[in-house]
Amino acid sequence: MLESQPLLCARAVTKVFPGTVALDGVDFTLRAGEVHALLGENGAGKSTLIKCLSGALRRDDGDILLEGKAIDPRSTLEAQDLGIGCVYQEVNLLPNLTVAENLFLGHQPTRFGMVRTRVMNEKARACLAQYDLDIDVTRNLDSYSVAIRQVIAIARAVSLSGKVLILDEPTASLDAHEVAMLFKVVRSLRDRGLGIVFISHFLDQVFEISDSLTILRNGQLVGSERAANIDRVQLVNMMLGRELQQETRSTGRTDVRTGSPAIRFRSFGRARRVAPFDLDIREGEVIGMAGLLGSGRTETAELLFGIAPHDSGSAEDGEGRLRLDSPRAAIAHGFGFCPEDRKSDGIIGDLSVRENIILALQARLGWMRALPAREQAAMVKDFIRKLDIRTSDMEKPVGQLSGGNQQKVILARWLATNPRFLILDEPTRGIDVGAHAEIIRLIEDLCEKGMSLLVISSEFDELVTYSHRVIVVRDRRHVAELTGAEITTESMVASIAATGSQGDAA
Amino acid sequence: MQCSKTWIGLGALLMAALAAPAAMAQTVGFSQIGSESGWRAAETTLTRMQAEERGITLKFADAQQKQENQIKALRSFIAQDVDAILLAPVVATGWDSVLREAKEADIPVILLDRMVDAPEDLYLTAVGSDLVHEGRVAGQWLVETVGDKPCNIVELQGTTGSSPAIDRKAGFEQAIAGHENLKIIRSQTGDFTRAKGKEVMESFLKAENGGRNICALYAHNDDMAVGAIQAIKEAGLKPGQDILIVSIDAVPDIFLAMAAGEANATVELTPNMAGPAFDALEAYLKNGTVPPKFIQTESKLYTQNDDPAAVYEQKKNLGY
Amino acid sequence: MNAGIRALGRIAPQLATLAAILILVAAVFPGFFDISLANGRLYGSPIDILNRGAPVALLAIGMTLVIATRGIDLSVGAVMAISGAVAASAIAQGLGLAATLALALGAGLLCGIWNGILVAVLGIQPIVATLILMVAGRGIAQLITEGAILTFSHPGLLFIGGGTIAGLPMPVFIWIITGLLVGLIVRRTALGLLIESIGVNLRASRLAGINTKILLVAVYMASGLCAAMAGVIAAADIRGADANNAGLWLELDAILAVVIGGTSLLGGRFSILASLIGAMIIQSVNTGILLSGFPPEFNLLIKATIILIILVLQSPRMVAAFRAGRRVRKTAEAKEESAFS
Incomplete structure (x- = not known):
C-alpha cells in the first residue's frame, strides 16, 4: 500500500470531564484507503476520541484537520456533512421503519413534498447491492439480524458522509460468519478509498483487518504503528502497560468439588423458555454454561433467579424447599445475578x-x-x-x-x-483485556471462599480456565454436562454441534 | 298582503285547535342539560313542581351535558306524541333537523334559559333572563343606596370571556354611568367560584389599604361574594357594613349571609323558567295566542328588608 | 457540612427565581412586603402566598415522588374534590372531626391505591392510568355532594382552612410540616434511593431486589394522601365542598412546580424542597398578577410568559451556556494572571 496523504488528522486533542482528563494531547492520523484500529482498555479514551472526531463531543483543546483543512464539527450532523460518519455499537437506527426508510431517513427523495416510496426503495436496493446485500428493503429493520443492520448502518453512514467511517465495536454481538461478512464490506470500502477507524476488543479481528494501529492508555497516546510491524504480545503490553502472564489451561479444573450439593434443582423448567432440567450446585463450585446465543443460556439464568419464574419442578437446599418466584425471593435465599445486558438490566x-x-x-x-x-x-x-x-x-x-x-x-x-450462589451472564463481554483478566481472577477467588457460581460465557477458553463443570445448552435444553478433564473447547463445540436432540424444543 | 296573513293565522289557529283536543297540555317532555350546578338542579325541581301544580304529566330526560342525548330525548318525545316539549339546549347549534321533526309532528317546543341558532319559526318561544338587565338592577341598587357619597367599587368578574361575565359587567357599568361618585377601582376574575372569589378579594384588600379604600363589592355571582365575605371577615372588616356587597343569582347561601347582615343585596336569576313557559303554552293551546319569541323572566332584587331568613327556608329545598 | 452546601447548590436556581419574582412583584406593587398583625393574625401579601400556595405545595410533594419514579399523577385535582366532598358530607352527618379527617384522608389513600394498582400491577402507563380518575373523580365528588356546594360550619374543620397558630394560617403549617416530614422520611431512610432507582431503571431495580410494585403503589398513595390534605384545606377555606371547582387544573400547577423545581419528568433524582419552592414561585406569580391590577384578560398571558422565561433559563442548553461562559471567564482570568506573573 502506498503512503498516502493524511485524510483525517488530530493534533494534541484534549478533552476534560469533571474529575478526569479523558484525552490528554492525543495525536491521531488516518490515511485514505486504510483501516486504522483504535485500541486501549476501557476508559483509555477511545470513545472520547471518536466522539470528538464525529462531533458528538466538542474538544477542549487541539486541532482536527480533514484533508488538510481545520474543522470544528459541533454536532454529528455537521461532521456528517463534512464527510465523517459514525456507526456505534448499539446500532442507532429505527427498528420499526423499513430498511429503505432507515437508509434515507431525513433525505428521502420527494416530489411536491411527498415521499416517493418507489424511487426510495429502488435507490435503497441499488445502494445495498454495492455491499452484496440482496434483501427486501420494504420490510422493517427489526426483521433482520444485527449483522445486516450493522451493514445497513454502514451503508447509511457512507452514503451520507463518504470520506471517513468510524466503526465503534461493530463486531461485539456478531458470530464468526457475520464478522466475515462485515469485514468483506469494510475491505471493499477501504479499497474505494475511505479511511476507516475500527474499534474492537477482539485482537484476532484487529490483526485480521487493520493496516495501522493506534493505542491509547489513560487518555494518552501510547503509540501508533503499522499493523505489520507489531506483534500480539507487544500490542497487549502497550495496552496494559505491563506484562500479561499467559496462564491458560487446556482442560477444566481438576479439583472437582465433592460433598453433598448445597442447592438442588429438580425438573426445573418453564414452558416455552427452558425444558425441565436437574442441577446440583456445590459449595465453592464454578459451573460454566456454554451454548450459542438464544440456546437457552440466559433463559436458564432468568429461571434460576426468578425473573421468569419456573412452572415445573422444585428447588431445595439443606433446610427445605426454596421459593424462587421473583428476584426478591431469590435474593432472600442468597442468590445474585449479574445480567448480560448491563445497560438495561444492570x-x-x-x-x-x-x-x-x-x-x-x-x-x-x-x-x-x-x-x-x-x-x-x-x-x-x-x-x-x-x-x-x-x-x-x-x-x-x-x-x-x-x-x-x-x-x-x-x-x-x-x-x-x-451471596451463596452468584449467576454471571457474560461477565466479560465488551470488556477490555485487563478487566477481563481481573474478572476471571475474581471468579476464582470467590469460589475459593466457598461461593458457588454459574458463569455463562461465549468464550470457551474462559470457561475452560475456571469451570469445575460445564453445562452445554442447545435448543432451550441442557444437553450435556462436562466435568474436569472432559472440559475442553473441542468437547464443548462437539456437544453444541451434535445432532439428534430428542423431541421438540421446550 | 294583509289579508293573506290573516288567513294563514286563522289556518294555524284551526290546526292548533285540531291538534290539541282538550285544549290543555296533558303530557310535556322536558330535556334538561344535566345537573352541573345548583341552579340547574333548582330549575329541574321547580319545573317538576310547576307541572304538578298544573296537572301536567312531565316526562323528564337528563342529557348529561351531551347534545346527542338531547336529540335522542326529543325524538322519543315526538314518538310518544307529547303535547309540548321544553328544551334547555346544551349548545346553540345543530338543532334544525330535530326541531323541524317536532314542527312537522305539530308539537310546540319552548326553549328554557338558553337560545338556539335556528330559524325562529321552529320553536314557539324562548324563556330566559336578560343578563345585562341583571347587572343594571344591581347597579341601580348601589346608586340608590350610596346616594351622593363617593364610593370605590371592586368587581369580581365571572370567567373571563363568558357571556354572563361580559353582560353583567356591561349592565352594571350602564347603571352607574353618569354618577361620578361611583368608581370601579379594581376588577379581576374570580372564575365564578368561592375559592377564587376569596383569593382575589384578599388581594383587593391588600392592594387597597387593607380594604379601607373600598366602599362596595360587586360580584357577578353569589358564590364569589360568599368567598369574598370570608376574606373580608378574616381581614378584620365587617362585610355588609364596612363594605357593601351586591351580587347576582340569589342562591340560598347568600340569603344566610344577608340574614346575618354580611351581604346587602342580590338579583335573582330565577330558576322558575317553567312557570312562564307553561303560562305561554296554556294560552297558546287554549285560544291560539302566539307568544312573543322571547319571554324575559323577572330579575327580582332582594335586600335585607325582604326577610332573607324566610327566603332561605323557601329556597333551600329546591336542590340548589 | 459538605452535603449541606451541595443541597443548597441544588436549590440555588429555584431560590434565585423566587427572589427575582418577589422583587418584580414588589416593583409593580410597592406595599408587597408589608406585614402587620391584625386580630392576632399576621396580615400581608407574603403570608397570602404561603397560605394560598398550600394546595399546590401539598400536591407538589406527592407529585415529586410520583414523577421521580418516572410516573405522573393527573388525578390529584379530582382527588382534592373527592376528599373535600367526603369531609363535608361526613361532618354534615354529625361525625366527629377525627373520624371526618380519617375518612377524607382515607378516600385519598384509596384513590392512590387505585392509581398505583393500575400502574404497578396492570402496567398501564401512568398518564393514562391517572387520567381515568382525573375524569371520573370529579363525577364521584359530585355524587357525594349531589351537585351542590356542601357547606359546613364545624369550627374544628374550619380551623384547618382558616385558623391561625402564632399568627400564621394553619395551611402554612400543614404544608411545611408535611414537606419536612416527607423530606426527612425519604432522605433519612432508604426510600429516596429506592424511588430514584426505580425512576432511572425499573427493570434493573427489580433485578436488584427492590420491591418495585409495592413501592410504586406507595408513591401513588402518598400522592393521593397529599391531594386529600389539599382537598380538606380547600374545602375548609371556603367553608364548603365545591365538587365542580375544587382543585380544578391544580394537577397542572403541581406538575409545573415539580418541573420548576428541577426534577426531570424522566424520573430519577428529585428534591422535595425544590418542588416546594417551585410551588411558591407559581403562587407568587398568581398573587402578583392579582395585586398588579392588570385586567383579567392578561392573567394567563402574563403567567405563561413568566413561566416560559423561567423554563427557558433553566433549560439544559441555557444552563450549559451559562456554565461555559463562566468557565471561559475563569480561564481567561487565569491566563491573564499567568501572563502578568
Missing part, C-alpha cells in the same frame, strides 16, 4: 457508584433500615479498591464509567449482599 445510570453498589443490600435490608453513610462509604471504598474500579469519585454517576468498570460495580453490588 446499572442505574444516573445514580452514583456508591448508590449502585449498596442498592441490592439496601433493598434486602428494606427501606426502613438505611445503611449509615459512614458504613456505606467504608464498604464502597473497600470494593473500589478490591475490584480496582476506576472512578474519580464514589459519587460519580455510574453511567459515566466505562463498560468494564460498570461491570465491576454490578459485581460489587452482589458481593455486598454476600
Whole structure:
C-alpha cells in the first residue's frame, strides 16, 4: 500500500470531564484507503476520541484537520456533512421503519413534498447491492439480524458522509460468519478509498483487518504503528502497560468439588423458555454454561433467579424447599445475578457508584433500615479498591464509567449482599483485556471462599480456565454436562454441534 | 298582503285547535342539560313542581351535558306524541333537523334559559333572563343606596370571556354611568367560584389599604361574594357594613349571609323558567295566542328588608 | 457540612427565581412586603402566598415522588374534590372531626391505591392510568355532594382552612410540616434511593431486589394522601365542598412546580424542597398578577410568559451556556494572571 496523504488528522486533542482528563494531547492520523484500529482498555479514551472526531463531543483543546483543512464539527450532523460518519455499537437506527426508510431517513427523495416510496426503495436496493446485500428493503429493520443492520448502518453512514467511517465495536454481538461478512464490506470500502477507524476488543479481528494501529492508555497516546510491524504480545503490553502472564489451561479444573450439593434443582423448567432440567450446585463450585446465543443460556439464568419464574419442578437446599418466584425471593435465599445486558438490566445510570453498589443490600435490608453513610462509604471504598474500579469519585454517576468498570460495580453490588450462589451472564463481554483478566481472577477467588457460581460465557477458553463443570445448552435444553478433564473447547463445540436432540424444543 | 296573513293565522289557529283536543297540555317532555350546578338542579325541581301544580304529566330526560342525548330525548318525545316539549339546549347549534321533526309532528317546543341558532319559526318561544338587565338592577341598587357619597367599587368578574361575565359587567357599568361618585377601582376574575372569589378579594384588600379604600363589592355571582365575605371577615372588616356587597343569582347561601347582615343585596336569576313557559303554552293551546319569541323572566332584587331568613327556608329545598 | 452546601447548590436556581419574582412583584406593587398583625393574625401579601400556595405545595410533594419514579399523577385535582366532598358530607352527618379527617384522608389513600394498582400491577402507563380518575373523580365528588356546594360550619374543620397558630394560617403549617416530614422520611431512610432507582431503571431495580410494585403503589398513595390534605384545606377555606371547582387544573400547577423545581419528568433524582419552592414561585406569580391590577384578560398571558422565561433559563442548553461562559471567564482570568506573573 502506498503512503498516502493524511485524510483525517488530530493534533494534541484534549478533552476534560469533571474529575478526569479523558484525552490528554492525543495525536491521531488516518490515511485514505486504510483501516486504522483504535485500541486501549476501557476508559483509555477511545470513545472520547471518536466522539470528538464525529462531533458528538466538542474538544477542549487541539486541532482536527480533514484533508488538510481545520474543522470544528459541533454536532454529528455537521461532521456528517463534512464527510465523517459514525456507526456505534448499539446500532442507532429505527427498528420499526423499513430498511429503505432507515437508509434515507431525513433525505428521502420527494416530489411536491411527498415521499416517493418507489424511487426510495429502488435507490435503497441499488445502494445495498454495492455491499452484496440482496434483501427486501420494504420490510422493517427489526426483521433482520444485527449483522445486516450493522451493514445497513454502514451503508447509511457512507452514503451520507463518504470520506471517513468510524466503526465503534461493530463486531461485539456478531458470530464468526457475520464478522466475515462485515469485514468483506469494510475491505471493499477501504479499497474505494475511505479511511476507516475500527474499534474492537477482539485482537484476532484487529490483526485480521487493520493496516495501522493506534493505542491509547489513560487518555494518552501510547503509540501508533503499522499493523505489520507489531506483534500480539507487544500490542497487549502497550495496552496494559505491563506484562500479561499467559496462564491458560487446556482442560477444566481438576479439583472437582465433592460433598453433598448445597442447592438442588429438580425438573426445573418453564414452558416455552427452558425444558425441565436437574442441577446440583456445590459449595465453592464454578459451573460454566456454554451454548450459542438464544440456546437457552440466559433463559436458564432468568429461571434460576426468578425473573421468569419456573412452572415445573422444585428447588431445595439443606433446610427445605426454596421459593424462587421473583428476584426478591431469590435474593432472600442468597442468590445474585449479574445480567448480560448491563445497560438495561444492570446499572442505574444516573445514580452514583456508591448508590449502585449498596442498592441490592439496601433493598434486602428494606427501606426502613438505611445503611449509615459512614458504613456505606467504608464498604464502597473497600470494593473500589478490591475490584480496582476506576472512578474519580464514589459519587460519580455510574453511567459515566466505562463498560468494564460498570461491570465491576454490578459485581460489587452482589458481593455486598454476600451471596451463596452468584449467576454471571457474560461477565466479560465488551470488556477490555485487563478487566477481563481481573474478572476471571475474581471468579476464582470467590469460589475459593466457598461461593458457588454459574458463569455463562461465549468464550470457551474462559470457561475452560475456571469451570469445575460445564453445562452445554442447545435448543432451550441442557444437553450435556462436562466435568474436569472432559472440559475442553473441542468437547464443548462437539456437544453444541451434535445432532439428534430428542423431541421438540421446550 | 294583509289579508293573506290573516288567513294563514286563522289556518294555524284551526290546526292548533285540531291538534290539541282538550285544549290543555296533558303530557310535556322536558330535556334538561344535566345537573352541573345548583341552579340547574333548582330549575329541574321547580319545573317538576310547576307541572304538578298544573296537572301536567312531565316526562323528564337528563342529557348529561351531551347534545346527542338531547336529540335522542326529543325524538322519543315526538314518538310518544307529547303535547309540548321544553328544551334547555346544551349548545346553540345543530338543532334544525330535530326541531323541524317536532314542527312537522305539530308539537310546540319552548326553549328554557338558553337560545338556539335556528330559524325562529321552529320553536314557539324562548324563556330566559336578560343578563345585562341583571347587572343594571344591581347597579341601580348601589346608586340608590350610596346616594351622593363617593364610593370605590371592586368587581369580581365571572370567567373571563363568558357571556354572563361580559353582560353583567356591561349592565352594571350602564347603571352607574353618569354618577361620578361611583368608581370601579379594581376588577379581576374570580372564575365564578368561592375559592377564587376569596383569593382575589384578599388581594383587593391588600392592594387597597387593607380594604379601607373600598366602599362596595360587586360580584357577578353569589358564590364569589360568599368567598369574598370570608376574606373580608378574616381581614378584620365587617362585610355588609364596612363594605357593601351586591351580587347576582340569589342562591340560598347568600340569603344566610344577608340574614346575618354580611351581604346587602342580590338579583335573582330565577330558576322558575317553567312557570312562564307553561303560562305561554296554556294560552297558546287554549285560544291560539302566539307568544312573543322571547319571554324575559323577572330579575327580582332582594335586600335585607325582604326577610332573607324566610327566603332561605323557601329556597333551600329546591336542590340548589 | 459538605452535603449541606451541595443541597443548597441544588436549590440555588429555584431560590434565585423566587427572589427575582418577589422583587418584580414588589416593583409593580410597592406595599408587597408589608406585614402587620391584625386580630392576632399576621396580615400581608407574603403570608397570602404561603397560605394560598398550600394546595399546590401539598400536591407538589406527592407529585415529586410520583414523577421521580418516572410516573405522573393527573388525578390529584379530582382527588382534592373527592376528599373535600367526603369531609363535608361526613361532618354534615354529625361525625366527629377525627373520624371526618380519617375518612377524607382515607378516600385519598384509596384513590392512590387505585392509581398505583393500575400502574404497578396492570402496567398501564401512568398518564393514562391517572387520567381515568382525573375524569371520573370529579363525577364521584359530585355524587357525594349531589351537585351542590356542601357547606359546613364545624369550627374544628374550619380551623384547618382558616385558623391561625402564632399568627400564621394553619395551611402554612400543614404544608411545611408535611414537606419536612416527607423530606426527612425519604432522605433519612432508604426510600429516596429506592424511588430514584426505580425512576432511572425499573427493570434493573427489580433485578436488584427492590420491591418495585409495592413501592410504586406507595408513591401513588402518598400522592393521593397529599391531594386529600389539599382537598380538606380547600374545602375548609371556603367553608364548603365545591365538587365542580375544587382543585380544578391544580394537577397542572403541581406538575409545573415539580418541573420548576428541577426534577426531570424522566424520573430519577428529585428534591422535595425544590418542588416546594417551585410551588411558591407559581403562587407568587398568581398573587402578583392579582395585586398588579392588570385586567383579567392578561392573567394567563402574563403567567405563561413568566413561566416560559423561567423554563427557558433553566433549560439544559441555557444552563450549559451559562456554565461555559463562566468557565471561559475563569480561564481567561487565569491566563491573564499567568501572563502578568
